[in-house]
Structure formats: structure tokens, C-alpha cells
Amino acid sequence: MTALPSLPGRGDESVAIVSTSLPLGGTVGSEAGPSIISLVGVSAAYRGREVIHAVDVSIVPGERLAIVGPNGAGKSTLLRLIAGTIPARSGRVLLGGDPVDRLDRAAVARRVAAVPSVASLPFAMTVEEVVALGRLPHQATFRGPREADRVAVAAAIERAGIGHLVGRDARELSLGERQLVLLAVAVAQSTPILLLDEPTVHLDLRHRVEAMELLVDLNERDGTTVVAVLHDLALAAHFFPRLLIVDGGRLVADGSPAAVLTDDAIRAVFGVDPVHALRS
């Protein structure tokens, strides 16, 4: 793990962000300190349609938080804003105090790894070759993989539990196996920040729990700051000490699972009876 230059961000803004329109409680789980990720009044738009409205979030190093919310709420967009793959229409996105749009892509990729929910491959590639792509931001143009790269790739393969898939063509794997491979790519990237967009949708129950345990391990053992978009509220509540609820492009709650996943919030945001949402 490389330490980020910790310029004073907006980490002191550890104030609960609670929408006035929804009856949601919530307190912020982050303690004061320089934030590794901060979004300050960030809005974003696709083709002129604004999908994120003035969101403020501050995340300190070593936090583990989940973003939940209904489909189309803007959860993935928030991750893209943090990764700098889409521009903010207004406001600022800071990584360790640096505006993400001022860093070059390779510098961002050494700080942030992002796991997409799907990716495609046009040509045959073995699982380990795919995982090795995670080392791209650490490699010079024409140097082959170095020892550090091999170690990182082997460790990522082991931690993602895909050792048995080594040597297989990544295109012939099941959806769940591919998801684990993509997770391993991000682990191999060895960044202080890990973003995950629905990392468990295609996984069976056991792999779901194992993936969550991997995230907890990365967070607690390596100090990786983990931000995951999840649909499964039970998983989110069980494995993440801090939850953000996003609805309609706004941050409507931010705090511990117990504080934000109230019956009223689940009814208001997801439109379902809480009995169905938190079955486990």
C-alpha cells in the first residue's frame, strides 16, 4: 500500500447529511481526519440530464462503506465520479486532497482500483493474464512483469479464491467466476482505494460471503479504503460499518446500518416492506 499525500481535504465535514424531504435518521460513521475521498457539492450529468445533485461525502482512509439505493439512483455514477472516469458537472472530487480531474489517469489508477460489474474480452485470454492487467498502472511501457508484479498477481489470485481457474480462458468462465476474476484484477492493482460496483450479483451465497470477507480482510489487514455499491441490504448491513443511501441522485442518509436502515427509510427509498429487505 502506498500512502497518499494527505493534503487537508474536507475531512472536517463529518456532518450527517440528511435529506429534509425524507424522514431518515443517520449519523456519520467517519471520525474527523484528512479524507482520502471527498465529494464537495458534486453534481453530474449524462447527456445534459443531471443524475447526481450536489452530493457531499467525506471518507477517511481505512473506512469501509457501502452505497445502497434503488436502481437508477446514481450509485454507479458516484463510483465513476470518484474514479474520475466521468467529469463532475459542478463541485469537486478530491482524492487525498488532489482534484481527480487534475491527476493523470495512471496516477489515479495507482490510487483507485474499480471493479466493474461486467467487462468483455474480445480475444482469448487466460485468467492470470487478465488478472495481470491490474498491474498495468505500475508498469513502464516496455518492461515485462517484474517480481513485484508476479507476487501481486499471485496474491490476488489466491485472495480472490480463483487459483483453480488459472490457465483457463477467461471468456469460458461462468458469470460468478468472471466476477471473481474482475475482483482479482482490482486486488492486483494494489491501490489504497477499492471501488466495487455490485461485486456479488452473480455469486452464489457462499462466494458472496467469501467476497465480503475478502473486502473486510483487504480493509482491516491492508488498510484499503473500500467503497462498494450493493443491492443486498442484508450483506451491506452485516459487513459494512457505514452505509450511504442514495435515491434520485441525492444522498439521503449516511451513517451506521442501524441508524440509516430504519423501517421508514426502507419503505420510503425502496418502496418495500422492511421484512423483505433484511431477511437475514
Next chain:
Amino acid sequence: MASETRAIAAPLTGIRLGRSRWRTTAVVVVAFAAVAGVLVLGVGFGSVAIAPGDSVAILAHRLFGLPVERTWSAAAETIVIDLRLPRVLSAMLVGAGLAVAGVTFQGLLRNPLADPYVLGTASGAALGAAIAVLIPVRLLILELGLLNVFAFVGALVTVAVVYRVGRSGGLTGLLLTGYAVGSLLAAGLAMTMYLSGSNLRQIFSFLLGGFDGASWLRLAIALPLVVGGSVAIVLRSRSLNGLLLGDEAAANLGVDVRRERAILLALASLVTAAGVAISGLIGFVGLLVPHLVRLAVGPDARRVLPLSAVVGAVLLGGADLVARMAGDIPVGVVTALVGAPIFVLLLRRTRTGYEL
């Protein structure tokens, strides 16, 4: 991950990044032997046959300055050096360029069916060449006729237009725009051919490709463009590798996707246009070679690009030799005759286009 023996049992120290070194080395050795073979056979074959031993000696003497005892006639040396060598080297240069451009286009467009012509270079070059044939002025600048110049410019202008119009629609938008513009230019080409009268044959020979007009000077003009462009592409291998997983994943891996795509597209188009301008349209090399090479050494662009250049050179150099042996038929006919069946075989062996 928790409680799993399989992760521990995995041979972690045995994980190879990329295909085996042995295999890559073997492929490289075979490829370079093939280059030498094509070179020697290529300069030896013709109306005056020159024995391979003499060819090797002449090449060693003149190309590498080795002190070889002179056993050949002055005529043989002239034939090899002044007539045949520029032709063989031109075919190799164009083959290398088309293969490199093919790798680049397939990687950029993330499409195994893409080739160097997919965004309009071929149709632009063809129309340019056909228009040049219609213009009754015959001028040669540095041994290049209007035809070569117009083909070069036509190819680049067409790609530029396709890129400007199609880039907002993503990869599919680019491909569809390339197809649409290509169809439009094909209409123009058909009209030009209709109007060309007795010059039709000249347009035809451009469409089918060939190295009849090869000369040292032409080679010297195309060489820096093809080699320079190809080297610049190879230096951007990382971007091509990142793009394997798609635009968003590439961006997350540190690739400035829009910028890299524009640069690589421009370079690959330049290489293609320079090659096509001196050879005419030659199909299948740019489509087939990248697939053959990926089968052998995997998808890493740092290996695929240089090796494709060598294999492309061998294939087109060899195809030109076959074309001459078959009585100077157009080389494009040979590449299509050989390439199409191989490509069908490859398609049957490998699936194309998947989600990961």
C-alpha cells in the same frame, strides 16, 4: 478467502504471466528464419533464375557488406539488387504494416473482425486512386504518380471524416460510420470506374494490389511512414492491453481512453495509407495475421505487435513470390485465396466475442 483448500493447493509460484518463454522464443526463431527464406527465394525467382547460393552471397555482400568471394555475374547482381530486392522488401514492408495496423484496429475497436480497412482507408484510397487515373495529367514526383499520392490522401481523409462523424456513437458508431462512408465511396468508385474507359485496367490493378511498380525510391518514401508509425504503435502497447477489458476498465487501469484511441487510430491509419499507396489494396493480411499470432503468443500487445509485423512481412513477401510464380497474377488474389480458407478454419477453432 476463507476455508478453502483449493486456493492453497493452487500452484501460485507456477503462475505464468503470458505464454511460455520457450514458445515465444521458438516462434521468433521460426519467424526470422522465414523472413530470410522469403528474401532469398524472392530475389532468386524470375525470368532469370538465380541460385539461392548466389542470392545469399549477393545479399550478404551488398546488404551487410560481408567480404564474400564474387562468384556471380554483374547481371545477376543488378537483377537482384535493382529489380527484385526493392519488390520483395516492398511486399514485406507493406505486409508488416498491414499486420501491425490490423492488430491495432482489432484492439481499438475490440472487434476480432476488424482489419486495417474497416474505417474507410481502403475505400478512400481506392476512390483517390481511381480519380487520379481519370485525371489526364501524368506527372511523377520522386517516382510516385498521382495515383499513389491520391490513394494516400484519400485513405487518411476518409478515416479522419469517419472518426469525426462516428466517434460520438462509441465503437459501434465508428464501425457503422465506417461502413456507411465506405458504401458511399464505393458508389463514387463505381462511377469513376464507369467513366474511366480504357484506363479501367489501371484502377483494377490498384484494387487487387501488387508490387509491379516497386522501386528503391518508392520504398524509401513509404518506409519511414510505415516503420515510424509501427514503432510508435508498439510504444503504446500498454494502452492496447488496457483496452482489452473495455473502455471503462481501461480508464480504471490508467489509460486515457479518448486520447489513446485517437492517437492509435491515426498511427494505424497512417501506416495503412502509406502501405496501400505503394501496393494497392491487399486483403486478409491485416485480418489474419493478428489472429495467427495471438493463437501462438497470447493477447499481450507487447508481443503480438512486433511478431505480427514479422509474420505479416513473411506472408505478403511469400504471397508476392507465389503471385509471380503463377505468372504475375495480382497479389491480392493470392492473399484472398490463401487467407480466406485459413480464416474460416480459425473461426471454427476459436469463438469470437464474449462477455467477461
